[in-house]
Amino acid sequence: MQESKITYLDNVDRLNSYLRKNFSTSSSVIFVDSKVSSEYKFDENFNTHEILINEETKNITTVEKIWEIMHSNSVTRSTNVICIGGGVLCDVMGFATSTYKRGANLVLIPTTLLAMVDASHGGKNGVNNNYGKNQIGTFYLPNEVLVCVEFLNSLNKEEINTGLIEVIKAGFIGNSKILELVYGDDSLYSDKSLLQLAIDVKTKITKEDLKESNTRMYLNFGHTIGHLIESDSNYQISHGQAVGIGILIALEISEKEYNLDQSYRKNYMTFLNNSGLKSHYKFQKTKSELIRILSNDKKVNNEKINFVLLEEIEKPILKEVDIEQAMELIINE
Numbered sequence: 606m607q608e609s610k611i612t613y614l615d616n617v618d619r620l621n622s623y624l625r626k627n628f629s630t631s632s633s634v635i636f637v638d639s640k641v642s643s644e645y646k647f648d649e650n651f652n653t654h655e656i657l658i659n660e661e662t663k664n665i666t667t668v669e670k671i672w673e674i675m676h677s678n679s680v681t682r683s684t685n686v687i688c689i690g691g692g693v694l695c696d697v698m699g700f701a702t703s704t705y706k707r708g709a710n711l712v713l714i715p716t717t718l719l720a721m722v723d724a725s726h727g728g729k730n731g732v733n734n735n736y737g738k739n740q741i742g743t744f745y746l747p748n749e750v751l752v753c754v755e756f757l758n759s760l761n762k763e764e765i766n767t768g769l770i771e772v773i774k775a776g777f778i779g780n781s782k783i784l785e786l787v788y789g790d791d792s793l794y795s796d797k798s799l800l801q802l803a804i805d806v807k808t809k810i811t812k813e814d815l816k817e818s819n820t821r822m823y824l825n826f827g828h829t830i831g832h833l834i835e836s837d838s839n840y841q842i843s844h845g846q847a848v849g850i851g852i853l854i855a856l857e858i859s860e861k862e863y864n865l866d867q868s869y870r871k872n873y874m875t876f877l878n879n880s881g882l883k884s885h886y887k888f889q890k891t892k893s894e895l896i897r898i899l900s901n902d903k904k905v906n907n908e909k910i911n912f913v914l915l916e917e918i919e920k921p922i923l924k925e926v927d928i929e930q931a932m933e934l935i936i937n938e
Contacts, residue, residue: 635653682706722771
C-alpha cells in the first residue's frame with residue numbers, strides 16, 4: 606500500500622531549504638493559512654496563496670475558491686500542491702486536491718500539534734455542510750508530510766494541551782510509553798521523538814486499514830463522544846476539548862465493561878485538571894435530539910455504532926451497540 610513519506614525538520618529555515626531542494630517552483634503551488642503566513646516567512650519564489658480558514662469556512666465554497674486558484678495556475682496531476690496550516694486547512698486541501706482533476710501530488714506541512722500527530726496522516730479529508738462535520742470527503746494520502754517543530758512555538762497553551770489529547774490517545778491505543786512521557790513532562794510536546802512515537806501509532810494502523818473497515822476505527826477512541834459534544838455545544842467546545850472529555854467517558858465505560866484498571870482514568874484526569882482542560886460536560890439537547898445527531902455519525906451502520914473501548918492499555922476493542930444503548934452509555938457517565 607502507498608505510504609506517505611514523513612520528514613522531520615527543526616525550524617522554518619530548514620523547511621524553506623528542503624522545499625527549494627526538493628520541489629520545483631515552476632511545478633508547485635503553495636496554499637498557506639493566513640494566520641501562519643503573518644508569523645512566518647516562506648520562500649517568495651514559490652507561487653503562494655493565502656487562505657482564510659476556520660471551522661466556519663471549512664465548506665464547499667472555500668473548496669471552490671481553491672479549485673479556481675488551481676485552475677488559474679494550470680495545476681495538473683503532476684503539480685505539487687503544498688499545504689501549510691493546521692488540521693482544518695489540511696482537511697480542506699486534501700479534499701480539494703483529491704477531487705481536482707482526480708488528484709495531484711499533495712504535500713502537507715502541519716502547523717499545529719493536533720495536525721502534526723493526527724490530521725495530516727492517514728489520508729482522511731473533508732468539509733462541513735448542513736449534514737454535519739466532514740460528511741463530504743475522500744481518502745487521499747499525501748505524498749509527503751513535513752513536520753517542522755518550530756511552528757509549535759507559536760501555539761498558545763490551550764492549543765498545545767488539546768493537541769496533547771491526540772498524543773495521549775495514541776498512547777492509550779498503541780504505545781503506553783507515550784503516556785509515561787507526557788504525564789512525566791508535558792513540556793516534551795515539541796520533542797521530535799515524542800511526536801514520532803504518536804505518529805507511528807497512527808501510520809501503523811492506517812497502513813493496515815486505510816478506509817476504516819476495521820482496525821482504523823481504533824483511532825476514534827474518544828471521538829464518537831467528542832463529536833457529539835462538539836455538535837451539542839454548537840461548536841463552542843473545541844475539538845480537542847471535546848475529544849478529551851470523550852476519552853474520559855470511554856475510560857469510565859471501559860472500567861464497567863472490561864474491568865479496566867481505574868488508575869488509567871485517574872492519571873488521565875490529573876492531566877486534564879493540571880492542564881486546565883475540561884473533564885465534564887452537561888449535554889444541552891434532549892435525548893431524542895442527541896440520538897438524531899449520533900445517527901448521522903459516519904461510523905453508524907444499520908442503526909448500530911462501533912464504540913472504541915479498552916480491554917487493557919494498548920488493547921482497544923470495538924463494541925457494537927445500537928444507537929439507544931450508545932446514548933445510555935454516554936449519558937449515564
